[in-house]
Amino acid sequence: MYNTLQNDLDNLDYLLSLTKDKAAAYLNEINDRPVSVNNVQVTIPINLPENGIGLEGTLKAFYEQHQDKIVASSGPRYWGFVTGGTTPAAIAGDWLSAVFDQNPQGIKGSGDVSANIELQTINWLIQLFGLPSYFKGGFVTGATMSNFTCLAIARQWAGKQKGIDIAREGIKTEIRILTATPHSSAIKSLAMLGLGSSNIITVKTAEGNREAMDTADLEVKLQENKDYPVIVISSGGTVNTVDFDDMQAIADLQKQYTFYWHIDAAFGAFAVCSEKHSHLLSGWEFADSITVDCHKWLNVPYDGAIYLVHEKHAAFQLQTFQNSNAPYLGDPATDFSFLNFGPENSRRLRALPAWFALQAYGRSGFGWIVENNIALANQFAQLLEQNTIFKLVAPVRLNVVCFTIDSEEDRGRKLALILEKLKVSGKLFISPTSYKGVPCLRAAFVNWRTTEEDILIAINELTKAS
Ligand SMILES: Cc1ncc(COP(=O)(O)O)c(C=O)c1O
Structure with a gap:
């Protein structure tokens, strides 16, 4: 050697x-x-x-x-993007997935237990979210790839409406995509899928200070586009203000119109773990597919997310992702293997950190993390409002606080300066954003380690920097 x-x-x-x-x-x-x-x-x-x-x-x-x-991106004051932490159990699971170095594929062919572990983890997540067992899923690297996977299946469904097998023949039909405030990764997915990132029909947002869809306008647009295959991409919730589309209203529209309904619930899915907020997702069980990130509120290390797809679309999923002409990979028609149901072939056992986390902390542990983060987000928002320098641009609906400085003059430059100063002190990380044209800052609470003390440190840092 x-x-x-x-x-x-x-x-x-x-x-x-x-x-x-x-x-x-x-x-x-x-x-x-x-x-x-x-x-x-x-x-x-x-x-x-x-x-x-x-x-x-x-x-x-x-x-x-x-x-x-x-940098301490899994520490208690890293509130940029939507960055989860890493619990001890999730780290152990992640380490062991490198140690075991399994490649979860099929139940039969590969002769190992890793695909079973992935299926069990998906099942636990489905239970955590209170979703019906007709959802089937798998792991991918992040919500971007989950959106991609689900929208690829939507694309195949859309082709079928016009008698076209898009996976084989290419996109030979016009597909209409309706959405209000999609995450950039859904748009990126449309680009990757050849559907065109600019080919979306924007549904109006609801009245008031909202990012959620106006479902009356959605209905108008469904009516206008009824001669085309339609994909609706909805938010549960949005990245800036965690606004949720009215899931029940969209589910009701399914009774009158034919469309494929995908929900990006990358972190908002965890609202179901909070008694006070679970209603935000009521009706989501009627979706065709759902995206959830694990490296956000499940606090597992990068990278891990899941796609959940209604089992009635299994054939579209297989048509899209199957490996053909590869006898050594088994028969896609008879031998279940993840490599025929998702974009990747070889993969690490990405489910293991989630399996460890769910086993170690259970439903009540994640309930605690979610409630704690929501309470801290509200506390932070209250303190910001008491401070004359800052103001919220939207109510805190879940776990993200979107705020700006009160003075309108030269706001963008002043906010950039604040971020520069925060970078120097290194005690608080938040992201810049723009909300309805207003330059803002946003703080996302998704880390199990964050405490009230961190909120006070953050307020102090922001005040010093402004
Ligand atoms: C709603 C939503 N969708 C998708 C994504 C993309 O997630 P990822 O970076 O894990 O691919 C994010 C990330 O913040 C998000 O908030």
Whole structure:
């Protein structure tokens, strides 16, 4: 065996313990670690080592070169984007998925249990969300790929309405896509699917300060487009103000109009874990497909998300994703394998961190995380409102606070300056955004570690920076 590999193998216990100690040290000090770093230089490529230095030397080299610039994105004050944390159980599951290095495919063909673990995890998530068992799903890397997967199935369904098998023949028919406030990743998916990112028909948003669809306008547009296959992409909820389309109203429209209904519930799905907020999703069980991210509110490490698709679309899913002319991969018609139901063939056992998290903390654990984050978002919003510098641009509907500075003059530049100062202090990370044309900041609460103390630190940092 190559010398250095042999040496690493001989010292495996010691080397893994060393790595574990470094990981534990990182996690134990994550509350104090900066959430951003300044002046990250683009590293000039250094020559590829001719002879490797083994794992111990490599750990040392990595720590010297990069570790101090790793930011606490899974820490309690990283409120940018919609960034979940990493619970201890999820980290253990993630580590073990590398250790086991399974490639979850079929139940029969691959002769291992990993596809079963994935199916069990999907089933647990379906139970967590209170969805019917006619939803079938699998894991992909993130909500973007989940939206892509679901919209690919929608595309196949749309072709079928006109007698076209799009997977085989290409897009030979016009497909109409109706949506109000889609996440950018749904639009990106349309681009990737050849449906065209600009080929959407925008449904009006509801009256008042809303991002949700005006369902009366949706009905008008369904009527106008009734001669075409229609895909409706709805939000549960939106990324800026977590507004939810009226799921029940859309479900009712299904009784009169034919359309494929996809819901992007990347993080909003977890509203069902809160007694006070579960009504926001009532009616979603009638959707054709649903996107949920696990690396958001399930607090598993990147990357992991699921697609949930009504089983009545299994044939469209298979037509879209099956591997043909590959006898070594089994017969798609008879042997269930994930590689015929999703965009990827080989995959890591991405379900394992979620399996560990759900086993370790259960329904009540995730109920607690969700309720805690919602309460903290509201507390943060209240303190912002008491502060004369800031104001909310929309009510806090769930776990995201979207706010701006009160003074309208030069708002965009002033907000950019605040973000610059926050970056220097490294104690709070939030994202810039624009809401109905107004430059804003947004803070997303999805991390199990966040506490009231973090809220006070954040208010203090924002006040200092403004
Ligand atoms: C509603 C929604 N959909 C999709 C995405 C994309 O998720 P990912 O980055 O995991 O692909 C996000 C990310 O914030 C989101 O909030």
